[in-house]
Amino acid sequence: MSRPRALVIGGSLGGLFAANLLRTIGWDAVVFERARGDLAGRGAGLGARDELFEVMRRVGAGVGNAALGDAVGARVISRQCRDILGNIVHEVPQQAIATAWDRVYQPMREALPDEFYRSGMQLERHEASGDRVAAIFADGSREEGDLLIGADGLYSTVRAQAFPEEKPVYSGYVAWRFVVTEKDIPEALHDQAFSRMIFSFPRGELAFAIPMPPSDDGARQTKHRAQCVWFRPVDFATELPLLCTDAKGVRHGVSIPPPLIRSDLIAELREIAGATLAPHLAAFVRGAEQPILQPVFDLASKHMVRGRVALVGDSASVVRPHVATGVTKAALDAQALADALLANDDIDAALARYDRERPPFGARLVERGRWIGADIGRDKPAVELTPEPGKRLDALLRGYGAAGVIEGEPVLPARGRP
Ligand SMILES: Cc1cc2nc3c(=O)[nH]c(=O)nc-3n(C[C@H](O)[C@H](O)[C@H](O)COP(=O)(O)OP(=O)(O)OC[C@H]3O[C@@H](n4cnc5c(N)ncnc54)[C@H](O)[C@@H]3O)c2cc1C
Incomplete structure (x- = not known):
């Protein structure tokens, strides 16, 4: 039997996590990225989580050694x-x-053989028919597969077509x-x-x-x-x-x-x-x-799957940067998708599981981001600069990032809860 094929749209971190993970479970996954050249210079610093490094290790991407x-x-x-x-x-x-964008992107890019990463390929639209899906690119070319993964970020072309109602x-x-x-x-x-x-x-x-x-x-x-x-x-x-x-x-x-x-x-x-x-x-x-x-x-999507189209990373839901988790979320989305496909021979059943599991996670992170950003605005009162536990300043310092959210329960002082 031939290996199932995934078309991954977007070759930044979400796309690289998805393609590398799917390849580890026996899929043929190819990335199509509209930009030409190396993306390593794109980003800056990133708040991170141990979970991110775990996923990198799983695909064999080097995470270095503190010693x-x-x-x-x-x-x-x-x-x-x-x-x-x-x-x-x-x-x-x-x-x-x-961590830093370049320190995550480079090992993830190196983990994917060059023949599975195609630059200068801008998706224009996709077509779905039964259990096949096709990607049509700006140069007129067409690729077919069993699954199309939208990893094309905040302004996702895949999301705009599959979920026109979901807008950041x-x-x-x-x-x-x-x-x-x-x-x-x-x-x-x-x-x-x-x-x-x-x-x-x-x-x-x-x-x-x-x-x-x-x-x-x-x-x-x-x-x-x-x-x-x-x-x-x-x-x-x-x-x-x-x-x-x-x-x-x-x-x-x-x-x-x-x-x-x-x-x-x-x-x-x-x-x-x-x-x-x-x-x-x-x-x-x-x-x-x-x-x-x-x-x-920001955007908390209610669904991340439509037919044979699945979204990961910022294409799926967008979290304000205060949560410092967009990249970890992209890695965990891709991992959840790969795990669902590994556990189910039936691709549609796997996608249904992914669509049940992931949107609530994105929504929790979006909620944390809104809570942290609630004091930003011209009409907002100043955050009181007092050190007392339970006050907004203390809650903000402790709650900045995703502490507790990934584990399940938000860890915030009672009076600081959103
Ligand atoms: C100010 C700021 C600070 C942040 N700080 C953090 C942080 O500390 N920690 C953290 O984890 N996250 C942080 N983030 C979020 C993080 O940058 C994103 O969540 C992450 O980059 C999402 O990755 P992605 O691969 O889903 O999307 P992107 O990185 O946006 O990649 C999408 C890719 O798809 C390509 N593409 C788009 N359209 C098409 C198309 N039609 N055809 C083909 N390719 C296409 C693009 O060229 C791009 O390479 C921050 C974001 C901002 C704005």
């Missing part, structure tokens, strides 16, 4: 909030793991990201910035910094990296298009390639950071070579 100093995960020892003068207002010993909702704010190495910020800040999460809560905004593992560039020119993410309210219709307009006046829609972000915007951000953020975080904004701008959306 040798090349682990893909960096440990964070505590979370602290600092005021505008830099004083610690509150600190909790809650630990976390952080803009949160009302954007994320600015600033990645630094030790040469970019004052030495006096290194110890704190490369071992702890540091938060700042200007009124209606939220900013934090988190360590990252060094890049795996072989040369090891830097020992440390860290990133600051600064969430700021931005009106979708009137302000976002201006942020996404380059120096020549060209409008890029709702996102913009980082090198085209205007220098006057960067200068303005540096000035505002100096006036409103803790000095530790303002140093990131001043020191980072190239800020990245991303509008924040």
Whole structure:
């Protein structure tokens, strides 16, 4: 009997997890990615979970070794909030793991043989007929398989066709990201910035910094990296298009390639950071070579399967970045799909199981993201900077990320519950 064939649309992390996992259970899985070239330079820092590294190990992707100093995960020892003068207002010993896009993408990409990864292939639409499904690409070519997996992200073409009713909702704010190495910020800040999460809560905004593992560039020119993410309210219709307009006046829609972000915007951000953020975080904004701008959306899909089409990662549901779990969720979605297919010879029964199990998980993460982001907005009162347990600040420091949600029960102080 020939092996069942999966067409995986999107060759970022969700697609790589899906294709690698399906290949381990005996499927023929091929990735079709619209971008040409390597995606390793795309992302920045990522909050992570041990579950992510477990899935990487399962497909044979290297996760390094902490004792040798090349682990893909960096440990964070505590979370602290600092005021505008830099004083610690509150600190909790809650630990976390952080990684970096390049440190997950590279081993996952290397795990998939090149003949199963096809770049420059943009899906236009799919056609379903009984137990077969076909993908039609922009170059006119057509591929057929037993299953089509939408791993094509936030603006998913697969979701738009299979679930036209499911649309990501803009949160009302954007994320600015600033990645630094030790040469970019004052030495006096290194110890704190490369071992702890540091938060700042200007009124209606939220900013934090988190360590990252060094890049795996072989040369090891830097020992440390860290990133600051600064969430700021931005009106979708009137302000976002201006942020996404380059120096020549060209409008890029709702996102913009980082090198085209205007220098006057960067200068303005540096000035505002100096006036409103803790000095530790303002140093990131001043020191980072190239800020990245991303509008924040979310979407809790009720279903992730229609016929022989299944969604994983951001194509399935979109979680606000505060939960630091989009990549772990993509890995766990792909793993749940592979496990369901492994347990059932009947593909439709496996897909029905996947569709029952996964949407509630995405919905819990989406809920956590909304709870964390609830203070971000121009009309929102400032988060009270008091260290008492049970108050919003304490709950935010402890609840930032996905602690408890993946295990099942949200671990939040009673008064901080969503
Ligand atoms: C500011 C910010 C911070 C974040 N921080 C974290 C964090 O700390 N931790 C974490 O885990 N997650 C984080 N995330 C979320 C994380 O980046 C996403 O959840 C993750 O990238 C989803 O992966 P994906 O493969 O599903 O989608 P994507 O990474 O979006 O990939 C989709 C792929 O599909 C391709 N594609 C799209 N359309 C087509 C088409 N028609 N045909 C073929 N290919 C197509 C795209 O080119 C792309 O390569 C953050 C997100 C943001 C915005």
